[in-house]
Amino acid sequence: MRIVIAGGHGQIALRLERLLAARGDEVAGIIRKAEQADDLRQAGAEPVVLDLESASVDEVAERLRGADAAVFAAGAGPGSGASRKDTVDKAAAVLFADAAVKAGVRRFVIVSSMGADPRHQGDEIFDVYLRAKGEADAYVRGLDALDWTILRPGQLTDDAGTGLVRLEARTGRGPIPRDDVAAVLAELVDTSATAGLTLELISGPVPVSVAVKSVAGN
Numbered sequence: 001m002r003i004v005i006a007g008g009h010g011q012i013a014l015r016l017e018r019l020l021a022a023r024g025d026e027v028a029g030i031i032r033k034a035e036q037a038d039d040l041r042q043a044g045a046e047p048v049v050l051d052l053e054s055a056s057v058d059e060v061a062e063r064l065r066g067a068d069a070a071v072f073a074a075g076a077g078p079g080s081g082a083s084r085k086d087t088v089d090k091a092a093a094v095l096f097a098d099a100a101v102k103a104g105v106r107r108f109v110i111v112s113s114m115g116a117d118p119r120h121q122g123d124e125i126f127d128v129y130l131r132a133k134g135e136a137d138a139y140v141r142g143l144d145a146l147d148w149t150i151l152r153p154g155q156l157t158d159d160a161g162t163g164l165v166r167l168e169a170r171t172g173r174g175p176i177p178r179d180d181v182a183a184v185l186a187e188l189v190d191t192s193a194t195a196g197l198t199l200e201l202i203s204g205p206v207p208v209s210v211a212v213k214s215v216a217g218n
Helices: 011-022 034-043 057-064 082-103 125-141 178-189 208-215
Strands: 002-006 026-031 046-049 069-072 107-111 147-153 155-157 164-168 175-177 197-203
Touching: 002 011, 002 082, 011 026, 011 034, 011 178, 026 034, 026 057, 034 046, 057 082, 069 082, 069 178, 082 107, 082 125, 107 125, 107 178, 125 147, 147 178, 155 178, 164 178, 164 208, 175 178, 178 197, 178 208
Parallel strands: 002 026, 002 069, 026 046, 069 107, 107 147, 147 197, 155 175, 175 197
Antiparallel strands: 164 197
């Protein structure tokens, strides 16, 4: 498969690129800064320098053409202000989804957040973030031209992955190593039977491949 990842230099994306490249997939990661390119090459991915906050749909679609799947793993990051939650976590996700439609890439996986909801109340930065992610998710759900899956991890940690997870429509809150989020994403891009599902993810008792197969088609 050829897989294009938005936010290619993110902590989850770099892990995902290593996993996909190791299993023989062709991976491209969209990055904002040229100086990040070497990190992607070391992960086995082709770096594509493009700023999703200023690019057009046509520019992004050009980078997506010929791909078998697209993964939106970009984020404004914890140190960013409210305006970038809107321009990255919402607008860039919408742009990437529209570009996937234009490029004819049906398989689309978006990394969201537990608690994401367009109706979420509050004015703190994290409230704005959850609203932005929720609005992006709602937009993607409305695109019939995409076979979308929305993944909502719990509290992200840098602990070593265990390969054991709980992946369900509702899991309740809990931690999840970024290693295991990447492992689940690698399975999801390859499992189109999970299309149309919004899934929560935390650490649990079930091996990643079994967890993905158990939700596929539900």
